């Protein structure tokens with residue numbers, strides 16, 4: 484069952500960083516007198532990384548369960564998606580730069596407002612951009628495009644990353660599903676896209692994906708105009 488699967492996955496994802504934290508804290512305490520500054524800093528950094536991962540996991544689980552239980556329902560309001568895209572992009576700029584990735588935005592001025600839950604759509608954008616950064620190697624590019632089609636606006640997030648294989652493609656929106664491209668830092672729980680899909684479901688919209696391995700990926704979705 485979904486519940487059993489959830490518990491199995493979560494216990495594993497909780498156990499690993501928790502054991503690592505316990506181990507490192509014990510080491511720091513035991514070797515307290517022999518550790519030099521740099522070693523101490525490294526151990527603490529590892530512990531910090533684990534707490535960040537745990538926090539993110541718990542946060543995402545909480546978010547998903549509230550969405551599932553319909554405890555958080557979309558409160559649609561008119562807003563400028565252009566401005567939202569620009570705000571979110573700006574927030575990710577330092578992280579992108581650090582990874583040697585350029586983020587481009589391409590859209591017409593004075594696009595009409597959409598009607599959607601602004602906080603939830605912000606979340607969708609964050610998750611898609613965060614993934615694009617995570618799965619794109621240095622010197623890559625991420626592009627955000629907005630296009631009007633009839634009574635809807637379509638947003639596309641494309642990257643020049645490692646892409647997703649045809650085998651993985653149908654599964655990436657499943658909870659806890661993650662695959663291994665570019666995975667040197669193992670930090671995701673595989674919940675980001677499940678949250679994206681759930682939010683768009685609640686808006687009556689679909690998330691679409693096209694991808695080619697070692698070329699890149701495009702995620703897209705539409706929102707109704709106000």
Ligand code: ADP
Pocket residue numbers: 614615618642644645646647655656660661662663664670671672673674675676677700
């Ligand atoms: P994760 O925490 O692993 O990023 P997500 O639910 O956000 O979890 O994504 C699920 C999986 O989909 C990822 O593990 C990765 O394999 C794949 N994926 C998502 N976005 C991209 C992307 N932009 N490029 C390549 N692969 C991606």
